[in-house]
Amino acid sequence: MNxxxxxxxxxxxxxxxxxxxxxxxxxxxxxxxVAGRALTFLENGPSGAAVLGVVFDPSKPASVAEKNAVMAxxxxxxxxxxxxxxxxxxxxSAVAGVSGVAALYVTHGVNYAAVGxxxxxxxxxxxxxxxxxxxxxxxxxxxxxxxKVDIVVNRSAAAAVGASFKAAFRMMIREV
Amino acid sequence: xxxxxxxxxxxxxxxxxxxxPASAQSIDYGSLTQxxxxxxxxxxxxxxxRSTEAPVDMTIVSAExxxxxxxxxxxxxxxxxxxxxxxNWTAGASDVAVRxxxxxxxxxxxxLINGRQVYLDHYGYTAWSTLPVQLDEIRQIEVVRGPNxxxxxxxxxGGVVNIITYNPKYDQVTTGTVRAGSQGYVSGDAVATFxxxxxxxxxLSAGIERQDEWNNAVIPSNVISTHDPKRWSANLxxxxxxxxxxxxxxxxxxxxxxxxxxxxxxxxxxLHYKLWSAKGTLTSDTKYGLLQGQAYINHAKTTFDYTGVHxxxxxxxxxxxxxxxxxxxxxxxxxxxxxxxHNKMNTTPAPGGEVSYTVWAPSAMWNWNVSRRFALTxxxxxxxxxxxxxxxxPDPNFPNADNANWxxxxxxxxxxxxxxFKLTDLDTFRAAYARGVQAPTLLEYGGxxxxxxxxxxxxxxxxxxxxxxxxxxxxxxxxxxDRALPQLGAKFGIKGFYQRTKDVKTxxxxxxxxxPPALSELxxxxxxxxxxxxxxxxxxxxxxxGFRWSADYTYxxxxxxxPAELLAQTYTPESLSIAFDKTTPKWRGxxxxxxxxxxxxxxxxLHYTGKFGMYGGFGLPLTPVDAYxxxxxxxxxxxxxxxxxxxxxxxxxKSHQAQGNAxxxxxxxxxxxxxxx
Numbered sequence: 001m002n003x004x005x006x007x008x009x010x011x012x013x014x015x016x017x018x019x020x021x022x023x024x025x026x027x028x029x030x031x032x033x034v035a036g037r038a039l040t041f042l043e044n045g046p047s048g049a050a051v052l053g054v055v056f057d058p059s060k061p062a063s064v065a066e067k068n069a070v071m072a073x074x075x076x077x078x079x080x081x082x083x084x085x086x087x088x089x090x091x092x093s094a095v096a097g098v099s100g101v102a103a104l105y106v107t108h109g110v111n112y113a114a115v116g117x118x119x120x121x122x123x124x125x126x127x128x129x130x131x132x133x134x135x136x137x138x139x140x141x142x143x144x145x146x147x148k149v150d151i152v153v154n155r156s157a158a159a160a161v162g163a164s165f166k167a168a169f170r171m172m173i174r175e176v
Numbered sequence: 177x178x179x180x181x182x183x184x185x186x187x188x189x190x191x192x193x194x195x196x197p198a199s200a201q202s203i204d205y206g207s208l209t210q211x212x213x214x215x216x217x218x219x220x221x222x223x224x225x226r227s228t229e230a231p232v233d234m235t236i237v238s239a240e241x242x243x244x245x246x247x248x249x250x251x252x253x254x255x256x257x258x259x260x261x262x263x264n265w266t267a268g269a270s271d272v273a274v275r276x277x278x279x280x281x282x283x284x285x286x287x288l289i290n291g292r293q294v295y296l297d298h299y300g301y302t303a304w305s306t307l308p309v310q311l312d313e314i315r316q317i318e319v320v321r322g323p324n325x326x327x328x329x330x331x332x333x334g335g336v337v338n339i340i341t342y343n344p345k346y347d348q349v350t351t352g353t354v355r356a357g358s359q360g361y362v363s364g365d366a367v368a369t370f371x372x373x374x375x376x377x378x379x380l381s382a383g384i385e386r387q388d389e390w391n392n393a394v395i396p397s398n399v400i401s402t403h404d405p406k407r408w409s410a411n412l413x414x415x416x417x418x419x420x421x422x423x424x425x426x427x428x429x430x431x432x433x434x435x436x437x438x439x440x441x442x443x444x445x446x447l448h449y450k451l452w453s454a455k456g457t458l459t460s461d462t463k464y465g466l467l468q469g470q471a472y473i474n475h476a477k478t479t480f481d482y483t484g485v486h487x488x489x490x491x492x493x494x495x496x497x498x499x500x501x502x503x504x505x506x507x508x509x510x511x512x513x514x515x516x517x518h519n520k521m522n523t524t525p526a527p528g529g530e531v532s533y534t535v536w537a538p539s540a541m542w543n544w545n546v547s548r549r550f551a552l553t554x555x556x557x558x559x560x561x562x563x564x565x566x567x568x569x570p571d572p573n574f575p576n577a578d579n580a581n582w583x584x585x586x587x588x589x590x591x592x593x594x595x596x597f598k599l600t601d602l603d604t605f606r607a608a609y610a611r612g613v614q615a616p617t618l619l620e621y622g623g624x625x626x627x628x629x630x631x632x633x634x635x636x637x638x639x640x641x642x643x644x645x646x647x648x649x650x651x652x653x654x655x656x657x658d659r660a661l662p663q664l665g666a667k668f669g670i671k672g673f674y675q676r677t678k679d680v681k682t683x684x685x686x687x688x689x690x691x692p693p694a695l696s697e698l699x700x701x702x703x704x705x706x707x708x709x710x711x712x713x714x715x716x717x718x719x720x721x722g723f724r725w726s727a728d729y730t731y732x733x734x735x736x737x738x739p740a741e742l743l744a745q746t747y748t749p750e751s752l753s754i755a756f757d758k759t760t761p762k763w764r765g766x767x768x769x770x771x772x773x774x775x776x777x778x779x780x781x782l783h784y785t786g787k788f789g790m791y792g793g794f795g796l797p798l799t800p801v802d803a804y805x806x807x808x809x810x811x812x813x814x815x816x817x818x819x820x821x822x823x824x825x826x827x828x829x830k831s832h833q834a835q836g837n838a839x840x841x842x843x844x845x846x847x848x849x850x851x852x853x
Binding site (some may be wrong): 031037038041104148155166167168169172175 | 204207208210211212213214216223224225226228308461466501502503505506507509545548601602660662674
């Protein structure tokens with residue numbers, strides 16, 4: 001690689017590096033939109049103004065970055081159907097004591113098993129942007145949006161928190 | 177055959193006894209579409225599905241597509257769907273078919289509004305001008321290519337067009353539109369959605385339209401009479417929330433249309449339609465699944481004078497169904513149902529008789545998501561049809577002049593099977609098989625009856641239907657591959673298909689020489705086999721800056737196997753109006769380009785139809801219809817207050833153009849003004 005090529009490449013690499021967090025924000029916003037809309041298909045689910053707890057691990061930069069992106073996307077209130085969500089950061093270690101939230105949004109990198117167990121004890125619906133959280137049985141629902149929307153619901157996790165989804169929704173998502 | 181019937185019967189019997197048009201309208205299309213980022217449909221299996229995961233070949237035309245089309249009627253919108261053939265006969269009459277086989281009063285297409293059939297049962301065709309729906313209230317038009325009889329029953333053999341309106345419970349749509357243009361075109365429509373108390377959601381719509389009839393005939397001698405098209409219709413759609421998970425949807429409509437049609441005699445004549453309907457649908461989301469009970473009545477009255485004879489069709493049909501849509505475990509979705517229908521019409525032009533049939537049709541569907549990337553669907557339906565006739569005959573020597581000849585039953589199974597394999601998140605393969613049923617119409621079963629004197633040496637003949645006609649069976653095989661190209665914001669697809677129609681029904685013209693004094697008859701018959709094969713290429717995409725584009729191209733080749741013994745009797749496919757190999761264009765295609773921003777929307781549409789032949793009428797040979805291309809465009813500007821002003825044009829390339837062999841379609845330019853609240 002000659003010096004001229006590296007000189008020309010450097011700005012491009014810098015631009016991509018700077019763009020990366022922005023892309024992460026965009027994906028988190030899309031994941032949040034899907035998660036928020038999916039919550040409206042819960043039987044007796046939250047409606048009106050509700051608080052979404054955003055679970056993160058302060059020791060994991062990726063988790064913190066996703067938490068920040070989700071909080072930014074929620075802003076002063078994200079509306080989906082008759083539901084308007086605002087956000088509340090919740091450290092993963094504090095889920096057992098959380099209050100005032102209608103559901104939990106679990107970011108990448110947290111200890112799914114521990115968070116899931118704590119959420120089940122409080123009968124809180126958990127939505128993760130990592131589908132492994134749902135397929136492992138820790139979370140009720142996992143969502144992804146790239147390249148297309150994919151939603152997976154863990155039936156035993158849903159049953160554990162007393163959550164059931166509308167029939168039409170169930171027929172359009174993956175259940176495990 | 178017997179095994180097939182037993183299989184279908186057993187499958188359906190296990191179904192608790194349950195139904196048909198499965199469009200569970202409690203489904204919130206808007207929210208589900210927003211959630212998944214793509215259209216949602218129930219027209220494939222009766223279960224809600226994402227359009228990209230449906231196990232059938234389907235195109236969904238969105239409300240935005242409709243608005244930006246600049247079209248004022250549904251056939252024009254459908255003509256831009258890949259593989260759809262539209263013959264525009266007159267200003268008010270068009271016939272639509274999928275992948276060929278289009279003809280006057282095209283009987284192979286099932287058209288529904290929210291699951292209610294709106295084709296005219298007595299003749300099996302759709303008079304598009306009578307549809308009691310305004311374009312502004314349509315959420316989407318779902319076009320299924322190929323048979324879907326296992327879900328919808330009769331006529332869903334060439335394809336299905338399911339028009340889904342906005343749901344008054346979920347969609348607050350209130351609009352008003354007026355249009356004016358060349359050929360004396362004037363129209364206006366209004367749609368209003370409102371709540372009555374906390375639990376009643378209602379949408380009311382009405383529209384009126386008139387225009388001048390096209391004034392140049394391809395074959396002047398074929399024009400018996402014409403009428404400047406004018407129509408009006410009104411529709412009520414109301415949802416009552418009976419309980420948190422139970423709702424009752426009540427729909428009612430009326431439409432009145434006068435226009436010039438082209439009958440299967442391939443002549444132009446004026447007629448008058450009056451239609452009304454009433455429908456109730458009870459839906460409940462229970463622990464046993466989505467339960468639905470539905471009943472509706474359609475009543476169609478059609479009157480016209482033809483060569484000095486007055487015809488008066490009076491055709492009420494009652495349809496009732498129940499179904500359950502439920503999921504078992506994580507991967508299996510089932511739909512079980514049963515449908516009842518009673519369909520009758522008077523005999524005409526010679527009165528005195530009534531032909532009717534009653535159908536009981538159990539059906540079942542099973543969808544199995546084998547894995548994240550592989551899904552299988554199977555559906556079956558058994559139509560048990562009991563034919564009946566009451567009343568008198570116009571002459572004691574009339575053919576089959578004994579009502580007991582109509583005491584006949586038919587048991588006809590239909591199937592759909594499909595596999596969807598997502599090789600990657602971007603690549604989707606589909607394989608589908610379908611067996612569809614095209615039942616004889618009431619008219620073909622004997623609704624039409626008259627005596628005509630053909631002069632020497634023929635003398636008097638009976639023109640009549642026959643109770644001995646069999647359903648035509650359509651088998652369809654299809655393979656397709658779709659590839660998404662997210663980096664380009666585009667997708668493309670390729671499909672190959674083969675279709676075989678057995679016991680093809682003649683449109684008319686089959687002579688049966690009876691032994692005097694019994695009158696000989698001009699009637700209908702099952703004749704031969706028709707095969708169609710072809711392929712389709714399509715691509716579409718969006719480009720940054722507000723651009724969108726699409727292109728498609730469909731090739732079909734139709735071959736007719738005509739019985740040698742009939743050829744020896746001087747019959748030909750042309751004389752029996754089943755020369756589909758000659759009346760189907762080999763090529764058709766579309767290209768579109770559009771751009772929009774916050775205020776402007778600019779769109780252009782190019783459509784091409786290859787050459788084809790059409791029956792000349794009154795015994796004339798096939799008339800060639802040259803290949804033609806149409807250009808349409810629309811420019812619209814939306815003001816901040818929701819008012820939109822648009823200019824649109826159809827057939828812009830030529831002042832007059834033959835798009836069939838009746839009247840020449842003229843260039844048309846329209847101005848429209850609409851307001852949304």
